[in-house]
Amino acid sequence: MARIVVKIFGPKYFGLNQYDVITLVLDIRDGVSVGDVIDELEKRYPGLRRRLLRGEEIIPMHDIWVNGRSITFLQGLKTPLREGDVVQIIPPFGG
Template identity: 40%
Template sequence: MKVTIKSFATLRKLMDKELILEIKEGATVGDTIKELTQKYDGLFNELFESSGVIRPYVNILVNGKNIHFIDKLETKLKDEDIISLFPPIAGG
C-alpha cells in the first residue's frame, strides 16, 4: 500500500517536500517514521528526543488529524493516507 508523506518548514531541508512511500499492510505511523529516519540523515534528531519520544511541539498528522489524539506512533495506516510532518516553529 502507498502513503504520501508531506514535510513542512525546516524539515524540507532534510527530506523531500512530498513523497509517496510503499509500506506494508498493517504498518503504523511509527514504522513509517522509522523508515524515513533511516533514509534521511538528521531527521530523527529533528523529530525525536534521544530517548525516542517525539519532541514537544512536533506535530504528526494523518489525514489532517494529530496522531497525539489517535494512537500516537501506533496509529495504523491505510492505503492512500497522507502523513504531514510539522517541526517546532517559533516566530514573532
C-alpha cells in the first residue's frame, strides 16, 4: 500500500458542500492511476467526475496536477501514482 494526498480546490464549484480546500489522504495499491483516484472520489462525492471530465478528457479550463505538473503533460488520466504523490484538482480561476 502507498499513501497519497488529494486536494480539491474550490469544492463549492464542483457541487460539494464546502468552501475550503478538501484534503484527503488515501491509501492506494500499486499501479493506481489518476483516473482510478477520480473514480474513487466519485464514490465519495457523486457528480464530481462529470463536473471535471467529459469522457476521458478534462473539461477546458479545469486541471488535475500531480506533484505540481498538469497531467496534460504527463500521461493524462493514466498517469501512475506512487507513495507520497500529491494530486490537485483545480477548477477554472476567474478574476
